[in-house]
Amino acid sequence: MIQKLVWENVRFRPIRTLLSILLIAVPVTLILTLIGLSRGFLDDSMKRSSGVGADVLFRPPGSSLMTFSGAPLPEKLVELLAKEPHVTLATGVVNQPIGGFDTITGIETASFNRMSGGFRFSEGGPLARPDDILIDEYYAAQRKTKVGRKINVMNRDWNVVGIVEPGKLAHLFVDIHVLQDLTGSTAKLSQVYLKLDDPANTDAVVAELKQKFDSYPVYSMKELASFYSVDQIPLLKNFINVILGIGVVIGFAVVSLSMYMAVLQRTREIGILKSLGATKGFVMGLILAEAFALGLGGTIAGILLSFVTRWAMHVVAPASLPQAIVTTWWPIAGAVAMGAALLGALYPGMMAVRQDPIEALAYE
Amino acid sequence: MSSIIHLHNLRKVYRTGRVDVEALRGVNLEVPKGEFLSIVGPSGSGKSTLFHIVGGLTPPTGGEVFVAGENLAEIGDAGRTRLRRTHVSFVFQKFNLLPNITARDNIRTALFIAGLPLDTWSDEFRNVLELLGIAGRLDHKPSEMSGGEQQRVAIARALATHPEIILADEPTGNLDSKNSIAVLELLRDLNQRLGQTILMITHNPEAAMFGHRIVHMRDGEIVETSRGTPR
Numbered sequence: 001m002i003q004k005l006v007w008e009n010v011r012f013r014p015i016r017t018l019l020s021i022l023l024i025a026v027p028v029t030l031i032l033t034l035i036g037l038s039r040g041f042l043d044d045s046m047k048r049s050s051g052v053g054a055d056v057l058f059r060p061p062g063s064s065l066m067t068f069s070g071a072p073l074p075e076k077l078v079e080l081l082a083k084e085p086h087v088t089l090a091t092g093v094v095n096q097p098i099g100g101f102d103t104i105t106g107i108e109t110a111s112f113n114r115m116s117g118g119f120r121f122s123e124g125g126p127l128a129r130p131d132d133i134l135i136d137e138y139y140a141a142q143r144k145t146k147v148g149r150k151i152n153v154m155n156r157d158w159n160v161v162g163i164v165e166p167g168k169l170a171h172l173f174v175d176i177h178v179l180q181d182l183t184g185s186t187a188k189l190s191q192v193y194l195k196l197d198d199p200a201n202t203d204a205v206v207a208e209l210k211q212k213f214d215s216y217p218v219y220s221m222k223e224l225a226s227f228y229s230v231d232q233i234p235l236l237k238n239f240i241n242v243i244l245g246i247g248v249v250i251g252f253a254v255v256s257l258s259m260y261m262a263v264l265q266r267t268r269e270i271g272i273l274k275s276l277g278a279t280k281g282f283v284m285g286l287i288l289a290e291a292f293a294l295g296l297g298g299t300i301a302g303i304l305l306s307f308v309t310r311w312a313m314h315v316v317a318p319a320s321l322p323q324a325i326v327t328t329w330w331p332i333a334g335a336v337a338m339g340a341a342l343l344g345a346l347y348p349g350m351m352a353v354r355q356d357p358i359e360a361l362a363y364e
Numbered sequence: 365m366s367s368i369i370h371l372h373n374l375r376k377v378y379r380t381g382r383v384d385v386e387a388l389r390g391v392n393l394e395v396p397k398g399e400f401l402s403i404v405g406p407s408g409s410g411k412s413t414l415f416h417i418v419g420g421l422t423p424p425t426g427g428e429v430f431v432a433g434e435n436l437a438e439i440g441d442a443g444r445t446r447l448r449r450t451h452v453s454f455v456f457q458k459f460n461l462l463p464n465i466t467a468r469d470n471i472r473t474a475l476f477i478a479g480l481p482l483d484t485w486s487d488e489f490r491n492v493l494e495l496l497g498i499a500g501r502l503d504h505k506p507s508e509m510s511g512g513e514q515q516r517v518a519i520a521r522a523l524a525t526h527p528e529i530i531l532a533d534e535p536t537g538n539l540d541s542k543n544s545i546a547v548l549e550l551l552r553d554l555n556q557r558l559g560q561t562i563l564m565i566t567h568n569p570e571a572a573m574f575g576h577r578i579v580h581m582r583d584g585e586i587v588e589t590s591r592g593t594p595r
Binding site for chain 2: 008280
């Protein structure tokens, strides 16, 4: 019967119900979009790192996985590392941020191709001249460009000579020496990838390199994958917590206001229920059940809207903002919305419980 | 004491701003079980306050109030809620049906609150629905019904939980004369068939005559008691 009363109440005022659900959906969508973007970005980065085909990554001292600024490693390290036991191939790259989430990557084409198996061109061909640039399909779609056109990156016009399948380290590739010159880091690298004779030797090689190059972070690609998680990035984690907090506040305020209005609108009905002998618990239960229904509706709408934001971002910026659908966060975002909705319903619920039945019945 | 309602020196004082208003000034009344009692009087005479106290909607300020064996001066809010759930039902001038749900669900809501089975209606109650002429209208919402039909649904809802006392506040106040007579005759029939005690507030002297007894109130006191002309 409670379900029936709640259902008929939410159905009886469809505009109020719809608006409440949409407003509760906002923080759910916010949370899921943020988490989806973080996860999508990290998954995409991991996938592209794995696409290099290396077994070990060698990075500069004090470097962070999420930042690619500067190229402090000496280029001669590539030769040195290539001579290490079990290392069959070493290739160095330069990464340079170009704004937003984008970076441009300088590669030594021959060794990079040997390690990664080479680019698959959907259009055009490899780098040949200093002003040539390769872009992946996502970037081409995002910038609506194609082979033969010019794009301006780092205040320089580049000729798009090839569009490649995505998934190999970066979205934009240029010759490593050109990028080194442009960034004032001649003969310097951002990181070095190593290919081993047998992946089974990875741990031994990593241990050996860590011992030999004391202050240099050395990761197996498997280990690297575990770093690509939200928990490993303190700032992102804090940001998510802030968004969760905002979600609770918005959900609380929306439901509180909505239920406050509902209680006012339904003063007479509450009086009727009290005249029938409804207890305080029954009246409070009815208000909370309605808040629960609105919270549930808001959660479902929020989840659906997160698919819409993913679609929108894929259309607008497929190369920069990949958004994953993180189903494991649905219950968390739902709990935030439901918790906020129930909290928001408490005060209006108390109002309803305290209503004098005689005044409520006289309410017009 | 065979009275189902016993009032002795009942007082009720309302505070309006800084002013105390004495709505009931020492009312004494005995209502035997099964009586159909009409309460008449001008506005402000205290009849609605008496109705609200007997129905457990508000506590008395002083005096003795026993309703269905419960001492309303002592039982508190939870006790008065229990009284409304188990011993007393209301029929209001404005029908007071829940507008969002059907007539059937209005009745089921009362049953649900009283903790009774929702759908296993007794033959006696089904007969009452037939008598009320709403058996075929139960799946309509109040907005789809006439005033007379809504009031008959309100009466059915009041009877569904088999209360010992029915309190009717101007039950014909919003009805035309034809529907008024129909509702009053129904109340009188139900009183005779089911033996429920009925207290009915009315402004209408003709309506009041349907009761066994008529209590006249003025300025918070009972000033006269006369006999009605029940069939």
